[in-house]
Amino acid sequence: MYELIGKELIAPEIWKIKVRAPHIAKAYKPGNFVIVLPHERGERIPLTVFDTDQENIYIVFQEVGKSTRLLGKMDVGDQIQDVMGPTGHEFPSQKFGNVVLVAGGVGAATAVPLGRHLHACGNQITTILGARNKDLVLFERELESISEKLIITTDDGSYGTKGFVTDALKEVLSTKLPDLVIAIGPARMMKAVSDLTKPSAIKTLVSLNSIMVCGTGMCGACRVGYGETTVLTCIDGPELDGHSVDWDTLLPRLNMYKEEETLSLSLMEKESR
Ligand code: FAD
Ligand code: NAD
Numbered sequence: 001m002y003e004l005i006g007k008e009l010i011a012p013e014i015w016k017i018k019v020r021a022p023h024i025a026k027a028y029k030p031g032n033f034v035i036v037l038p039h040e041r042g043e044r045i046p047l048t049v050f051d052t053d054q055e056n057i058y059i060v061f062q063e064v065g066k067s068t069r070l071l072g073k074m075d076v077g078d079q080i081q082d083v084m085g086p087t088g089h090e091f092p093s094q095k096f097g098n099v100v101l102v103a104g105g106v107g108a109a110t111a112v113p114l115g116r117h118l119h120a121c122g123n124q125i126t127t128i129l130g131a132r133n134k135d136l137v138l139f140e141r142e143l144e145s146i147s148e149k150l151i152i153t154t155d156d157g158s159y160g161t162k163g164f165v166t167d168a169l170k171e172v173l174s175t176k177l178p179d180l181v182i183a184i185g186p187a188r189m190m191k192a193v194s195d196l197t198k199p200s201a202i203k204t205l206v207s208l209n210s211i212m213v214c215g216t217g218m219c220g221a222c223r224v225g226y227g228e229t230t231v232l233t234c235i236d237g238p239e240l241d242g243h244s245v246d247w248d249t250l251l252p253r254l255n256m257y258k259e260e261e262t263l264s265l266s267l268m269e270k271e272s273r
Helices: 022-027 066-073 105-120 140-144 165-175 187-197 247-253 258-272
Strands: 002-011 014-020 033-037 045-048 056-062 082-087 098-104 124-131 149-154 180-184 204-207 223-226 229-232 239-241
Touching: 014 066, 022 056, 022 082, 033 056, 045 056, 045 105, 056 066, 056 105, 066 258, 098 105, 098 165, 098 187, 105 124, 105 140, 105 180, 105 204, 124 140, 124 165, 140 149, 149 165, 165 187, 180 187, 187 204, 187 247, 223 239, 223 247
Parallel strands: 098 124, 098 180, 124 149, 180 204
Antiparallel strands: 002 014, 014 056, 033 045, 033 082, 204 239, 223 229
């Protein structure tokens, strides 16, 4: 069992939690995530390790379905059933040069640790941070501190420039081609970023959020068509080459359990009434 040590609402339905897990904190490398089982009757869900200290890990998550809502209902002092990890590939400690970091919505929770790591490796970072509206713009200060330039977009124009992150990316690409683009956020956004960078063959990494169950490479739920082959997001990723991902099969797969997920959430809400 893993004790919930701290909990902070950082935006509507978005929590930052602190969980006591000394062995995970010690083994953690940037790019890693954990598989969280909030409750014995919950399911296993992958969540990025946002930060660590000696004894604890920090996780930022958005309430979207049953398990994330269960986690959101837990109080400081409660015990989380299981936290497995750290898992996923360590992000390379490499100087790529000019890097554009594109973070959409809660994807910013993964962009911060990756951005800090890239900055520490001597890369020059331009960050594009997008959200639906001003209230959902996450980690502006943290991303500004590691970026040469930070561009903020909101879909409704309530903060920064009006538009999608891809509108800002088009402008950045029209002035100078970067050595690397990294996109983290909704799958449709990561596909759109990959489509934009493909014609100029700019190396593009995406942090894939495919449906995942075991997180150890055993179950195959997170498989993704990848060039001529198939990879598993949990052990081959989560950062993968956006130009090799078969988006046409990945995008519909993300919705394949929608009916069951909706039913599961409504049953949980009925039980708690
Ligand atoms: P469900 O009932 O499973 O689903 C509710 C809705 O969310 C449905 O519309 C469904 O289509 C969508 N959904 C379900 N599973 C996923 C998934 N794996 N990815 C995207 N959409 C999904 N989320 C965060 O908020 N913070 C993070 O740091 C974070 N890190 C992730 C790291 C990795 C490597 C991966 C693969 C995903 C990450 N996610 C993160 C997404 C998170 O795992 C899902 O939001 C979570 O599994 C949803 O579980 P649920 O039971 O609450 O919702
Ligand atoms: P959202 O729907 O609010 O979108 C965020 C931003 O992405 C938008 O403001 C827009 O700029 C851009 N965007 C969205 N759709 C686009 C499109 N079709 N074309 C171009 N740009 C587009 O995002 P959200 O609700 O915060 O969801 C965040 C997503 O990030 C979830 O799917 C979650 O699973 C994922 N996530 C992934 C990780 C990871 O490590 N892989 C970590 C955290 C969150």
